[in-house]
Amino acid sequence: MMTVKSTVPPESGTDDARSADTERTEADRKRALETAREAERFWKERVETLSKDEHKRVEDFLxxxxxx
Incomplete structure (x- = not known):
């Protein structure tokens, strides 16, 4: 049996709609986690390595x- 993915959103309140919401939520969560990891990496590589004065200026500017 071949499975076809529809581009039409499922009717609200159905199991398919709840499943689609869960998939979107999971994708959003993964995207947010990756963004947080990139921000942490940037902070460690670019801000923590600054001089004390430059680091303070970044924190004051945020x-x-x-x-x-």
């Missing part, structure tokens, strides 16, 4: 990054 809260302003997402400010409009």
């Amino acid at each position: 809260p302003t990054i997402n400010t409009p």
